[in-house]
Amino acid sequence: MLLIPCPWCGPREDDEFTFGGEADIPRPTDPDALTDEEWADYLFMRDNRRGRHREQWCHTAGCRRWFIVERDTATNQILGASTYDASP
């Protein structure tokens, strides 16, 4: 069980949250301009890092905000959290 630090509500148990996968995968501004390979890279390829991992979480059962958590995926230690606009 992870305690996820919601930037607004504070640490809460993980079943209040939805995991949203790796952060920092911006949607391409012009998908039509991409090759199939580039599109596949955006769509499917992931770093899936063992260690420091920036990821998206949503406090689904709470404030419904999406935010970013940094976590060590080898130990599940939470290293920090930040909001999308950085000003909660």
Place this chain on the structure above:
Amino acid sequence: MQFYSLPNLIRRGLRGHRDWTPAWRKAEPKPAYDVVIVGAGGHGLATAYYLAKLHGITNVAVLERGWLGGGNIGRNTAIVRSNYLWDASAHIYEFSLKLWEGLSQELNYNVMFSQRGLLNIAHSEQEMRDLARRVSANQLNGIDAELLSNDEMSKLVPILNTSPDTRYPVLGGTLQRRGGVARHDAVAWGYARAADALGVDIVENCEVTGIRTADGRVTSLETTRGEIRAGAVGLVVAGNASVLASMAGIRLPIQSHPLQALVTEPLKPIFDPVVMSSAVHVYVHQTDRGELVLGAGIDAPVSYDLNGNFRIIEHVLAAVCELFPIFSRVRMLRQWAGTVDVCPDASPIISGTPIKGLFMNCGWGTGGFKATPGSGWVFAHTLAHQEPHPLNEPFALDRFTTGALIDEHGAAAVAH
């Protein structure tokens, strides 16, 4: 290789079992091999075995960072079946199931493959439709599959709560009689022993830390026991696939998640078949030792951490007690987790890569134990010929570019 048999057991028993020799040598790594397999899990060891046995390639090393068989093969719920929906999956899993049927004899190691039958439960009309669709596809693919009513389910597993007013009513289900379970550790040990006997070096406590390439071709591996040159490299590291691939600059469509399982204390026999319910993420069977082995769905977040997750266990056991009311007073003995490598379409990747000589076998996620023999067989073929066997051709990495996914989430739903 010392032959395992009852007479030999008795003969050596009379001498106090003093002259048994190691099942596999503790090999020291040589500077170079024709083929290096990374990962001494079931798939890696099977690959090495078939390379040596069927393709005559014996200058092979299997490198394992820890003790062999300590990855997912050592922590899975051991369910074996072949009733997959899509043709490509059905063919490779059925091929694998046929290998299972002679595996103990092939390896001269009793892997206790037990075809006790496998049931999938449908709890809703849509699930019933999905199961019917799968049974129909299985039958036309030559895979044994039966669609069962609630009554028939109840006859096969009388302790299943099939009354209509439970929270998860059992509307019906499917049966694959040839499905079952095997003794998971024995599979790793059996392949290791058989591969070793054919000359394969199994190098434990040897972690791969880097992959070297030159001119777009893999040349050697950096390991905690020195550099090892390789003609070809097969990465078969399950949950760690992305980590290894990244050493070669390759990104994979894989996310690693913890998957939980648990066993109860041993009990006298209660029921025979394996029972699975994908809607409530439960699968359960009773082992030959008498414990109930229970599995769950994956933890949502990506993680390589092997600690158990109690919440998942709570959910699973609530569903289990609802489906099997008499289990309520049985006790959980131990729970653990593995790291599973999940592809977006819940199908594996058995494929070459943009780097010549570097091959991947991963993405088996929550369901690769059953594929161990088949996967090793086709991967050995792929490594030996430097091109895929028709059975694994659909499982190439480029399907994520073309979009030709083999989506086993949908109607097949059940992952194990």
Place this chain on the structure above:
Amino acid sequence: MSSPIPRRSPLGAIHSAETSPPAGRLIERPFLTHLNLRLDPHDAEALTAVRQIVGVQLPRTPNTTTVTDDLTVAWLGPDEWLLLDESHQSDALLVDLQAALTGHFASVVDTSAGQTVIRLSGPSTLDVLARGCALDLHPSVFPPGACAQTLLARAQALLIAVDDAPTIDITVRRSFAPYVAAWLEDSGRDFGFRFPTSDTA
């Protein structure tokens, strides 16, 4: 401008029944006006407009409420609030707010019929809730005036600490109300909590 048509709360007749003290009370508070308010917290003008209508500031501290005689405003998110109005002037409040916020990027949505409030009060309140709520509701952490959206057993709920009886108001979605009520009844049984009737007819 209340409608002549009788309303039905998700827990039906249960709401009128009470258990005798001291064990505690478990009642439904049906038919409050629930308004979901969204606006940009940086829009000072909009904030003022709202305050003029509801009489209090919108709480800006996460997980807190502001309260007037018959209105509670609960923080739901950095740009989201729930207005719980007991005055039965639902339409008026909705219309006034919508009018006041015209021209602002804001939304006021009536969710009154979609949720209900279950009030739990008495010395064992926190013991009952601890059976299904993972939050630390100890008064040192969750004093009167605090609120939190969280899970209660397997339902989402908004908890509001009302007073130090303690009294906790639990706002749940309509279709989850029977489950939550049954769950509270089961958990509260050991503490004497009971809905005396359950004729939801």
Place this chain on the structure above:
Amino acid sequence: MSQPFRLNRGGRIDRHAPLQFTFDGRPIDAYNGDTVASGLLANGVTLVGRSFKYHRPRGIVSAGAEDPNAFVQLGHGARTLPNRLATVTPATPGLKVRHVNAWPSLEYDVMSAFGLVAPFIPAGFYYKTLMWPRRFWPLYEHFLRHAAGLGHAPDAPDPDRYDHVHAHCDVLVVGAGPAGLAAAHAAAHTGARVILADEQAEPGGILLSTCEHVDDQPGPNWADATVAKLSAAPNVTLLPNTTAFGLYESNLVLLAERLITDQPDHAGSEHGARIWRVLPKQIVLATGAHERPLLFGNNDRPGVMLAGAISTYVNRYAVAPGSRAVLFTNNDSAYRTALDLTDAGIPVAAIADVRSDPDGDLPSEARAQGIPVYPGAVVRHAHGGRRVAAAELCSLDGDPLGTVECDLLGVSGGFAPALHLHAQARGPSQWDPTLAAFAPKPGHGIHPAGAVAGELELAATLRQGTQAGATAAAAAGYSNGNEVEAPGANDSTQAPIQPYWLPPGNLARAKPQFVDLHEDVTLDDLRLSLREGYESIEHVKRYTTLGMGPDQGKLANPLATGVIAQLLGRDPASVGTPRHRPAYSPVSLGAIAGRHIGPLADPVRVTPMQEWHQVAGARFENVGQWRRAWYYPQPGESMHDAVARECLAVRRRVGILDYSTLGKIEVTGPDAGEFLDRVYTNAWKRLRPGRCRYGLMLGEDGMIFDDGVTARLDDQRYLMFTSTANAAPVLAWLEQWLQTEWPDLRVYLTSVSEHWSNIALAGPRSRDVLAAAGTDIRLARQDFPFMTFREGHVAGVPARVFRISFSGELSYEINVPADRARHVWEALVDAGRPLGITPYGTETMHVLRAEKGFIIVGQETDGSVTPNDVGLGRLISRRKDFLGKRSLSRPDSVRPDRKQLVGLLTDDPAQVLPEGGHVVDAPGPRRPLPMRGHVTSSYFSPVLGRSIALAMVAGGRATLGERLHVATLHDDRWLPVRSCNPVFYDPQGARQHV
């Protein structure tokens, strides 16, 4: 005397509360305060079970949760409890205790024949044999299965309930021995919130077993006084009978509280157990240590016990576990047992001490009492069958020192800290050479104190406990803990232990020597395992099953580490122990499931019309958590009849459907239209207020994710309908894009699914019904055309009415606030009665939409279907980007032979195709047979008087009219069909426009 081995003084039992339980039917007299084990011992019952593999006779080894042998079955029927430890089960009146794993009786167990062939069935024998003939495996397996297992599962559902509590505290103290009590006391003093849990019924730990004094009073008295103080403190929760069984990440600790009702024969429906889910700020671990057994021949004979357990039985339970004892030790603590025995009048015939010169306080005292001490001596072999009869002593060099008669053989190989919880969370440990065991490294969120920290002296333990309590409280923010003074005790000194693992020289040949008593793992098994290359401790475990029993090797693993290290000539630290995992002691599945079973298994969600449906006789269908009316059979009607009647009613007159479960999201803000443009395949900005449009939502992979109608309420507000199952996922999906990718879009999303109930009126007379129910909305076709919506009142209730249709008929979807929906529903039914209004359920809805070729997401689609595949390519806008668009031009998405939606008509109009059945070009016996696709929906259409089906068929649209075949599922038949346009009824769509 009924309890021949009951001492006539002392003990914590209540001699005024006698009770009787039975063991295998035999009455056993005992007292309140006894465990089943102490009761059995008091009555001279020493044979309590048979071992797992060889079915050897086994007795009680310990007095606690670490026992490898004392597994029994409690009670019978639905309330039976398999595999419970006699050593921790309180004796209660009438309790029925039975042995496990022996047949026909404990004394004469046919399976003990396994003992005869033991030499041929060593660890892992089954891997080497039972392979031929191949087809015999099921037979072998049947035999193995029946030989294995322990107790029996209950034969009926569990009548008990189980409680769950979430708890928070500043300091959780696990273990209420001297260390834990002192820690709790110090922490509580600071005002911190403290929880103190101990698995035993009585707090006190080792103090209850020994004769030591604390603060100048007998240990038990001090424990009682401290407990009294703690229970009076408002900030302390005391939990006896509560085992901490798991320590997870985030410092989540799971406790299982055994309630008094956790007895097989209790009546009523009280809780059987309570699970505490504790999130403490700090943890003090004071779980003590487990005594280590020693190796010698027949070291498993009943009567061979841990020395500390002997003290416990004597001092705590006033039971003499034997009448003449021999002790075998490598440390001082067994001398304490010798003195306890002597005190109780039980002669100690010999103490064999591995150490050449035992000369501490305790050994000296024992010698002074005249107990024969053999230095440098070991037990080589235990004689006796169902009970130990004598111990054969010899020197470390193997020289015989004589055989000493005894019926009790106490062993002590030192103490291994019970660091299980710490280790479960991967807390670091280190090899402590003075203990010859692993001890936890502090830090890592826990404060170890007492024996678990390797501290074996009482005075130091009390100081350490006090310190740990204060430190933990300080770390949680309560800093005045240092004011508490540690309780005092006599400082005694113990001589160091001399590790004794592998019996030297020839001694190791004595057979059999059990390392793991539960799993029947012998020294020879370990040897074999290492010899065969299974060398890693984890390999040894898996190959021999070391530590895999219900006791999880609490006694065996610490011993095995040393033995293996010595066999391999390695440092024990490098050998390690098998990984610790929850549960420390097993926990019942029902307790873990808690309340989430039966009626509270999972929320059942119903609409405001639920009771009306029930009264109307509806049958229900589960759709996710929702329970929806499926069809409304009238007396004597089959499902088929009812659905046919409902279908025709809609097509000919009018039907009414409760469609409240649909998801509804208000999309508000200046950029709402732009937002919809990005998430739907078609265009929205130009939709005029008051109008509705059907939309398709794709995943970024281009596959259909959801569909539904969205209406434009006004300039800046849209109302989106989602499918029932996707209500929550769609909202989450939209929020994710809005918040993470397009924060610049000024859009707010609010779910109104539950506020608005949705009542669908469908059929040619629906307009008349709506008018008759009373509405201020003008209903004439030109005033309120198809695909528009109006706001107004229906039956006096404010309503949003949508002229949309999922049946292809004239239809109104009437949204009203849920608190008045039932009123509106009844008003419509009343108004419609003269017109023959018919309530219909989801099944009829499915038939009607299938007649029109409308898809259901999740039935026609399965996550691999594009809009084009289901013939909705026209909904794909070319002029804008939207989620998933790029994926539609990938090579595989444009293959001409993709599966496409078609209709199928059977040659035999009465034949309804099996849903899920596969479509082939030509039937044949060949397997695998190439498949073209499958039937997604199949019904008998009453209005058409024939069967219809929808199917996904490869390249289907190009081949309409083709002859195909569908396989049946059960009887190997082939049903000939023709493909056709998937719209079977009213293909022009005229009826919905009227």
